[in-house]
Amino acid sequence: MIYILFIGLVFLFIFSYCIFKKNLLNPSVVLCSVFMISTFFFMLNYKKWGIYINEKTILIIFLTIISFIAGNLLIYFNHNSKKYKILKKQDINTTITIGIKKTILIDLLLLVGLKFYIKNVYEISLLGGNTGGYENMLFYARQAKLNFYDINRVSINIFYFTKAISYIYIYNFLNFTFQKGLKLKKIYLLSPVIIYLVFLIFSTGRTELIYLFIYSLTIYFVLLYRQYNFDTKINKKIIIYSLLSWGVFIIFFFISGKILGRSDSKMFYSISRYTGSSIAALNSFLNNNIENNNIYFGQNTLFSIYSILRKLNRDIPNFYAPYEFVYFNDMRTNIYSAIRRYTEDYGMVGLYSITFFLGAFYGRFFDYVTYKKKNFLLIMYSVFSFPIFEFPIEERFFMVLFPSGFINNFIFIGSLYYILIYRPSKKYKRKRN
Secondary structure, three states: OHHHHHHHHHHHHHHHHHHOOOOOOOHHHHHHHHHHHHHHHHHHHHHHHOOOOOHHHHHHHHHHHHHHHHHHHHHHHHHHOOOOOOOOOOOOOOOOOOOHHHHHHHHHHHHHHHHHHHHHHHHHHHHOOOOOHHHHHHHHHHHHHHOOOOOOHHHHHHHHHHHHHHHHHHHHHHHHHHHHOOOHHHHHHHHHHHHHHHHHHHOOOOHHHHHHHHHHHHHHHHHHHHHOOOOHHHHHHHHHHHHHHHHHHHHHHHHHHHHHOOOOOOHHHHHHHHHHHHHHHHHHHHHOOOOOOOOOOOOOOOHHHHHHHHHHOOOOOOOOOOOOOEEOOOOEEOOOHHHHHHHHHHHHHHHHHHHHHHHHHHHHHHHHHHHOOOHHHHHHHHHHOHHHHHOOOOOOHHHHHOOHHHHHHHHHHHHHHHHHHHHHHHHHHHHHO
16 A cells, blocks of 8 residues: 555656646645655555555545645646746846855854853753753753743744844845855855754754755745746756765764664664655544544644633643654654544534645645746745644644744844845945946
8 A cells, every 4th residue: 555655646746747837836736845855765664564554545645735735736827827937037136246245244143142142041951950061961951841840031042043144145145146156255154054063962852953954945036046047857856865965964964863863773764764764654544533622623733823822821831742652663753644643623614624724725835936036035934834844743733833923033034034135126226336
């Protein structure tokens, strides 16, 4: 049955690829791709794990992806049948780069913020039981966060500020490189990104590292498509670059896990567990009649909403985001894909309704910013696109973005984009005219 699932996903990928102008970054194409990857690694391990997928699981996965594609198609036909033309005019000239003096000042500011951030992480590690000083800080800080302790609001805002700065500099560097070529003297534009990577190490988690990688690749490939005027001949290059980038990222992700004390000893086992075990766990959940113990509506997805409501009503409990582990032969996992959370919180109708909405939302967003060359909105789409990439592994749209993630990223990135890129570009344009 696993082969039927994989072959079906291949057909859905081909359909999406053909219907959406052979653009590999289209949300539906991406969703099919990541499900294919998860299924592929499950296929390599299912005998070893002793798991045989059920027809019910296959049907639900197919219907979930089809509902996403249907939402994407609805928006595609309604909004693009007459207006689907690539605009040659960009919203504003952004070939100028952020100056080196301004960057040095920003780097110094980020380093001061990093010192404060590390101090705060150490403080919560003490709440997690740390008695070994800074050497054991990351492990115990992680334990504290799992027990609902967290860094203070100032540190959270410092992190969001650093993230926003890093994302803007990545865009500025890549955009300049595509238009003017790679200039070694512009490498300084990546210095805030290096500082942000240190922040990510001390954040005790690796999800933000995944988001940074997805953001950078999305920006790069959209700009690449634009440079070649969306010629499908560029797709081969995109596939090769993607595979190479993912290979490098997996190695870096594995090493960072070693630093944090959270990786398995063997790389292939670790990759298989993170990519393919969600299909196995979902199959177990869907076919073992696990009782739904929900007390509150959406308690497995709406953590941000309930965090806000808890400030008004202390009787609302803290909901524990990680699921229970399910055990197979020589592997255990607690990742079930977004499908479990949507099914558990909203039922099957809710699952397909939400995925239809996500297909419509991301489909419209992608078409608008990609083909109409809206630079700021391209940044925001790239920031918000990670739930599609992570869908076969975990739910991220409601858990991470809605509503606080949308608001925080938009405020920080929007403000800094206006100050660092939009205003200087507009001023430069007026001088030239």
